Amino acid sequence: LYGKKDFFKTIDIAARCGQDSDCNAATVAGVLGTMIGYSQIPEKWKESLYEIEDRDFEYTDISLNDIYEIGFKHALLVVEQQEGKTDGDQVIINCQQPTAVAYEKSFEGHFPIEKKPVNQTISEGFSVNFEGIGIVLKGSVQCADANYIAQVEMYIDNVLAETAELPVSSSNARRVDLFWQYQLPMGEHTLTFKWLNPRSDAQVTATEAIIYSNTPSR
Known part of the structure; x- marks a missing residue:
């Protein structure tokens, strides 16, 4: 096009x-x-x-x-x-009359406004504060055991949003982003975590957060 x-x-x-x-x-x-x-x-x-x-x-x-x-x-x-x-x-080829499919628009009303450096390992008390309507948290899981899968509860404003299974970064089944949440009420939010199966030879590292707002940045 x-x-x-x-x-x-x-x-x-x-x-x-x-x-x-x-x-x-x-x-x-x-x-x-x-x-x-x-x-x-x-x-x-x-x-x-x-x-x-x-x-x-x-x-x-x-x-x-x-x-x-x-x-x-x-x-x-x-x-x-x-x-x-x-x-x-x-x-x-038997030519056919094309039929329009239903219109879909990804991330409607969501505008990326900030890439926020985090660069911390997830542990007790770790949190990410942001203002907007959505967030994507990028990062990785490292462990000597290639079969290890970290189980992490992720909360938005103290409400459980997801219990994620995060394979190690070398796995073909790895999760590209640790966590994402959209369509939140516009305002200040806090993202917190609870690592359910921690082990001494593993770490879950958050590298950066992409913040979305309901209006484009100027």
């Missing part, structure tokens, strides 16, 4: 529009590639793939070439399921 079918512009814009934006750029490039076709993707975006297309992704037995084949197979099945036809290398 904003990149006007230019791969670099499209990826660049998508990468700047999110906190965890690697997936945004990959998704929009995939959508654009589907729209214009593989042969229309500029060579500079494909040339780095050729040497690794037969290499399996880590922790899987599937490669890019396998994914290409599976995706192509599924596409042909969908064409036939929707009353289209395949004949050799020819595909006839």
Whole structure:
């Protein structure tokens, strides 16, 4: 939409529009590639793939070439399921009238106004004070035992908001952010914690808090 079918512009814009934006750029490039076709993707975006297309992704037995084949197979099945036809290398698609999906807007009325450094380990009496309508607390869990999962109760203004399970940072199941809460009444709030299963070789570290308000910062 904003990149006007230019791969670099499209990826660049998508990468700047999110906190965890690697997936945004990959998704929009995939959508654009589907729209214009593989042969229309500029060579500079494909040339780095050729040497690794037969290499399996880590922790899987599937490669890019396998994914290409599976995706192509599924596409042909969908064409036939929707009353289209395949004949050799020819595909006839039954065109349909697009139907608009329900409009959804993430974080409506929420505006990030501050990144607040925290850099503390969670312990008895630890708290984060903020003024706004939402908060995201970033951080990590460290432990010599890679299978350890910290169980932490998180409270907003002394009311239990969540009992979170936080795997260690090296785990594939790790939680990217320790805690988040939105749609709070505008005002001053206090975030507190209770670590239910502490151990001497583990620590839960909060690095920074992202604060949201109901109006943009000036």
